[in-house]
Amino acid sequence: MKTAMMETRLGGHWYELAEDGTRTNVGKIIAWEPPERFVMTWDVNSQWKPDATISSEVEVKFIPDGANATRVELEHRKFEHMGTEQGESMRRDVDGGWPGMLERFRQEIEAA
Secondary structure (H helix, E strand, C coil), X not given: CCEEEECCCCCCEEEEECCCCCEEEEXXXXXXXXXXXXXXXXXXXXXXXXXXXXXXXXXXXXXXXXXXXXXXXXXXXXHHHHCHHHHHHHHHHHHHHHHHHHHHHHHHHHHC
């Protein structure tokens, strides 16, 4: 993956662009409530392939934390849509991946 992009509006897409320019849709914005939160679908199955038929959800909240700080809370839920075994597998996988994604967001904000 070269970059992850998000169309910042209700109904917007979250997608990844590969080094070769290939676009892969990851999800869609289903709640857009700046500056407090947004919710998006995660349209990826347990084999890491795009699949909008078993969407889970990712909610990101932005909570003021003092004069110059914001706490970011991320909840990835509804893994049961994938089935028990596949959902548990995906839960384990994403629990290890979200910290890196949040770090990339932090770097982008600090660079702005």
